[in-house]
Amino acid sequence: MVAPPPGKSPHLAKLEQLPLAEVFEPSHLELLAQIASQEDYAAETTLFRPGDEAQWFYAVVSGRVSLTLQVPGRAPTIVASLSRGDLFGWEALRVDSRRDITAVASKATQCLRCSGAALRELCELDHELGYRVMSHAFDRVARDLSDCRVRLVDMYGQGC
Amino acid sequence: MSARLTHDGFRRLLEQVREAGYALVGPTISDGAIVYGPIAGADDLPIGWTDEQAPGRYRLRERGDRAHFGYVLGPQGPRRQLTPPVETLVRIRLGPRREQGPRTPEGVEAADEDGEPLALIGLRACELAAMAVQDAVWTGGPFVDPRYARRRERALIIAVDCLEPGELCFCVSTNTGPGVEAGASFDLRLTELGEEFLVEVGSERGQALIDGLGELAEPSTAQLFAARTQGVLAAAMELHGRERQLDLDGLPELLFANLDHPRWDELAARCLSCGSCTLVCPTCFCHRVEERAPLDAPTSERVRHWDSCFTDEHSRIHGAQFRPQIRERYRQWMTHKLGAWVSQFGTSGCVGCGRCIAWCPVGIDITEEVAAIRAAPVAPDDAEPVALPPATTVPALAGDPMHPQLARVVSVREELREVVTLAVEPVGVFSHAPGQFNMLGLPDVGEVPISISGQAGGELLHTIRAVGAASRALVALEAGDRLTLRGPFGSAWPLAELRGHNVVVIAGGLGLAPLRGALREMVAHPERYPSVRLLYGARSPEELLFADEILSWDRSIRFAPTTAPAVLESGHVKVHVTVDGAAPGWTGHVGVVTKLMRRKPLSAHARYLVCGPEIMIRFVLRELETIGVAQDQVWLSMERNMKCAVGMCGRCQYGPHFICKDGPVFRWDAIAGLLGREGF
Ligand SMILES: Cc1cc2nc3c(=O)[nH]c(=O)nc-3n(C[C@H](O)[C@H](O)[C@H](O)COP(=O)(O)OP(=O)(O)OC[C@H]3O[C@@H](n4cnc5c(N)ncnc54)[C@H](O)[C@@H]3O)c2cc1C
Ligand code: SF4
Ligand code: SF4
Ligand code: FES
Numbered sequence: 001m002v003a004p005p006p007g008k009s010p011h012l013a014k015l016e017q018l019p020l021a022e023v024f025e026p027s028h029l030e031l032l033a034q035i036a037s038q039e040d041y042a043a044e045t046t047l048f049r050p051g052d053e054a055q056w057f058y059a060v061v062s063g064r065v066s067l068t069l070q071v072p073g074r075a076p077t078i079v080a081s082l083s084r085g086d087l088f089g090w091e092a093l094r095v096d097s098r099r100d101i102t103a104v105a106s107k108a109t110q111c112l113r114c115s116g117a118a119l120r121e122l123c124e125l126d127h128e129l130g131y132r133v134m135s136h137a138f139d140r141v142a143r144d145l146s147d148c149r150v151r152l153v154d155m156y157g158q159g160c
Numbered sequence: 161m162s163a164r165l166t167h168d169g170f171r172r173l174l175e176q177v178r179e180a181g182y183a184l185v186g187p188t189i190s191d192g193a194i195v196y197g198p199i200a201g202a203d204d205l206p207i208g209w210t211d212e213q214a215p216g217r218y219r220l221r222e223r224g225d226r227a228h229f230g231y232v233l234g235p236q237g238p239r240r241q242l243t244p245p246v247e248t249l250v251r252i253r254l255g256p257r258r259e260q261g262p263r264t265p266e267g268v269e270a271a272d273e274d275g276e277p278l279a280l281i282g283l284r285a286c287e288l289a290a291m292a293v294q295d296a297v298w299t300g301g302p303f304v305d306p307r308y309a310r311r312r313e314r315a316l317i318i319a320v321d322c323l324e325p326g327e328l329c330f331c332v333s334t335n336t337g338p339g340v341e342a343g344a345s346f347d348l349r350l351t352e353l354g355e356e357f358l359v360e361v362g363s364e365r366g367q368a369l370i371d372g373l374g375e376l377a378e379p380s381t382a383q384l385f386a387a388r389t390q391g392v393l394a395a396a397m398e399l400h401g402r403e404r405q406l407d408l409d410g411l412p413e414l415l416f417a418n419l420d421h422p423r424w425d426e427l428a429a430r431c432l433s434c435g436s437c438t439l440v441c442p443t444c445f446c447h448r449v450e451e452r453a454p455l456d457a458p459t460s461e462r463v464r465h466w467d468s469c470f471t472d473e474h475s476r477i478h479g480a481q482f483r484p485q486i487r488e489r490y491r492q493w494m495t496h497k498l499g500a501w502v503s504q505f506g507t508s509g510c511v512g513c514g515r516c517i518a519w520c521p522v523g524i525d526i527t528e529e530v531a532a533i534r535a536a537p538v539a540p541d542d543a544e545p546v547a548l549p550p551a552t553t554v555p556a557l558a559g560d561p562m563h564p565q566l567a568r569v570v571s572v573r574e575e576l577r578e579v580v581t582l583a584v585e586p587v588g589v590f591s592h593a594p595g596q597f598n599m600l601g602l603p604d605v606g607e608v609p610i611s612i613s614g615q616a617g618g619e620l621l622h623t624i625r626a627v628g629a630a631s632r633a634l635v636a637l638e639a640g641d642r643l644t645l646r647g648p649f650g651s652a653w654p655l656a657e658l659r660g661h662n663v664v665v666i667a668g669g670l671g672l673a674p675l676r677g678a679l680r681e682m683v684a685h686p687e688r689y690p691s692v693r694l695l696y697g698a699r700s701p702e703e704l705l706f707a708d709e710i711l712s713w714d715r716s717i718r719f720a721p722t723t724a725p726a727v728l729e730s731g732h733v734k735v736h737v738t739v740d741g742a743a744p745g746w747t748g749h750v751g752v753v754t755k756l757m758r759r760k761p762l763s764a765h766a767r768y769l770v771c772g773p774e775i776m777i778r779f780v781l782r783e784l785e786t787i788g789v790a791q792d793q794v795w796l797s798m799e800r801n802m803k804c805a806v807g808m809c810g811r812c813q814y815g816p817h818f819i820c821k822d823g824p825v826f827r828w829d830a831i832a833g834l835l836g837r838e839g840f
Contacts, residue, residue, distance in 0.1 A: 043747075068744060078742040081750040083759065106747040147752050151740055155752065155776040156669030156699050 009033035041105035054091035063109025092116025186281030194234035216523030232326030262633035277314035285337035290442035303806035328514025332399035339392035412499035417539035428487035435468035437516035446810035488839030564644035594677030598647030611674035668772025697753030791829035
């Protein structure tokens with residue numbers, strides 16, 4: 001178990017207000033806040049592109065981020081939008097991974113972000129924290145996956 | 161009153177019936193079977209013949225006597241006469257052919273074919289029971305089919321007791337025979353005793369006929385009565401002692417609790433899905449409605465045809481087939497006949513005649529199938545009973561529910577690609593409740609159910625997507641054109657019940673159309689509906705229906721596409737929209753509607769209205785379940801193939817419910833057991 005460092009991070013208050021705060025102990029939140037930074041993006045700022053090194057892991061505080069797929073020969077399509085409380089940039093949790101999608105702030109947006117390497121290190125050092133990060137991440141990814149499956153059936157396509 | 165008739169007396173009786181203006185219908189030999197059809201008199205009866213029946217087998221044999229009713233049952237009873245296999249409902253006068261667009265109607269006429277009244281000769285106890293079941297279907301309300309009602313009312317019935325039940329009969333276990341009960345619906349009841357008949361009078365009409373026979377009608381004797389009693393009792397005892405029985409006790413519950421029984425698979429391996437059982441069964445009533453529109457004729461006809469739940473079209477809607485497998489079709493037939501029938505019509509749909517056993521080419525025996533499930537049920541003993549359909553709250557239309565009116569298209573508004581809203585002006589006062597639907601039709605393509613998506617003054621709005629023949633033709637109509645309209649039908653959104661509650665409306669795609677009327681009402685009345693939230697999902701921003709209007713309801717909305725002024729803004733309405741995918745520039749939500757539900761904290765205490773494709777409804781309900789919303793707080797609208805909209809064609813059945821009259825709007829708990837279950 002890693003002891004929270006003395007002095008509170010200025011991002012703690014923001015982190016505490018996000019839904020993810022419910023799954024962490026206060027001491028864990030303090031640790032996470034220590035490695036987080038706050039970023040403000042003007043509308044239409046690109047956060048990352050396919051091929052970029054997956055460095056950061058994000059939580060949306062306000063605004064909206066759209067994830068866009070670009071397939072050569074086809075018009076780009078927004079396939080997901082993320083707003084307050086949503087986490088994105090999962091790739092950063094894996095070592096040496098790259099982005100495969102474009103993330104753009106579709107309006108003025110504030111995020112908390114932390115480096116994937118720092119987060120992985122923290123998880124390594126404190127397995128309890130690591131377990132919670134991973135199980136929370138799993139919960140979100142599983143839901144996303146289930147939503148994707150639902151979309152495969154084109155749910156508004158048929159009938160009335 | 162009673163009498164005794166000899167063969168001569170009986171012959172004279174039929175002559176008299178004929179002279180009284182009735183068309184005689186009775187058993188006669190044709191094509192190697194006893195067929196129920198037109199006869200000229202007593203000589204046409206199968207005198208001296210009987211029929212031997214076994215599973216998958218039927219054949220005639222000479223008896224060696226002069227018995228007039230010495231056979232059991234032909235493949236069909238009077239169903240063919242009371243609900244003809246092909247029947248014209250209305251004739252539609254056609255407007256002139258146009259260069260473009262569908263042919264439109266100019267007038268609608270009833271197809272009154274009031275022929276001679278029928279005299280139905282030789283009906284067995286089980287056939288009277290079957291007729292009582294058909295009475296419930298066609299005249300039991302809330303709608304009444306005037307054609308059936310009139311034929312039935314005018315028909316003279318001469319019933320006959322069964323003293324020699326057939327091999328496949330099991331009427332004792334369904335309590336529908338073998339004797340014709342004194343209270344049954346007959347004018348005369350015959351008991352054939354050797355060379356004589358004992359006649360019991362059941363009506364004034366019957367009495368008049370007996371009186372008319374004069375001396376040919378002799379007084380009945382105590383011996384004849386005793387012989388009848390003994391004969392019927394002996395027949396009943398014999399039936400009682402047989403192995404073939406149908407135990408009706410708790411049967412609906414048993415069947416609906418065993419929808420996944422392995423027996424259905426075994427059955428499916430044998431059943432050919434030929435539909436013979438449904439054609440010979442005297443209580444089956446499913447039909448389809450078609451347009452008979454000769455290319456150059458000045459009129460077209462809307463025609464009803466017998467149909468079977470074993471056909472593909474029966475359970476198909478555009479883009480979906482609800483019973484693709486034989487297993488599901490047979491299960492539908494049997495769970496309907498022996499299960500759902502009880503809650504729909506207050507009686508089992510089986511009268512124990514055994515026809516479906518004799519005429520099944522592979523000899524499937526309904527009693528055996530039930531016995532097999534009963535012997536080894538897979539469901540626990542305390543299985544949920546079948547939900548009874550809610551009482552239909554909508555008042556029935558007076559007159560012929562199949563007779564449409566001619567409505568005029570006032571305007572056509574293009575909503576989306578291939579989706580238009582037709583504003584139509586019906587004739588006379590038309591009142592409906594949001595959630596109800598109309599049957600809209602055109603001569604060449606027939607009628608389809610379309611929800612009423614709003615009412616503006618005297619105009620009814622219908623928002624239609626062009627998917628197949630009928631919807632395409634409707635979408636191609638222009639202002640000034642006419643179309644046929646029947647309605648309103650079905651249940652409505654429970655607006656009164658929602659008063660004072662927070663309401664969340666969840667819609668997908670065109671599913672917003674049936675909800676718009678209810679939303680407009682709630683938007684206009686903040687004092688009744690303190691908080692209304694609409695969560696709406698569509699494929700793409702271009703496919704958002706009524707975008708301008710719904711966005712105008714929520715004054716906090718800033719993003720496009722808003723062009724209309726916020727006319728109804730009131731602050732109590734919140735609108736959240738999501739799409740499956742969008743081009744860059746869209747700043748709204750992207751993701752399925754269930755994701756949107758997770759994003760907007762929803763209350764476990766709110767009331768929920770849900771409409772959209774069934775797959776969406778199912779995912780939405782799953783999400784509501786996780787939030788802890790109780791089933792009695794949620795209403796949803798269902799869709800199945802529809803032809804009549806009044807509970808008579810059998811197509812829209814959903815377990816014990818008719819979606820056309822018990823729905824389309826159901827409270828979740830009424831259909832929770834069936835939702836998402838394959839084959840319904
Ligand atoms: C209660 C109810 C309300 C509806 N409201 C609307 C609405 O507001 N707007 C709209 O665009 N559509 C609505 N539909 C669906 C609409 O009825 C079908 O799209 C239409 O019947 C398709 O007929 P078609 O001839 O164009 O297609 P085809 O695929 O050629 O259909 C052939 C036949 O199958 C039956 N059928 C096919 N699809 C359906 C279906 N979905 N429901 C019932 N019967 C069907 C009809 O008898 C039709 O004549 C509603 C359906 C129901 C049951
Ligand atoms: S189900 Fe079979 S036995 Fe029962 S009434 Fe119909 S045809 Fe007769
Ligand atoms: S049960 Fe027999 S009669 Fe009925 S559809 Fe199957 S094969 Fe045909
Ligand atoms: S029974 Fe005919 S549409 Fe419902």
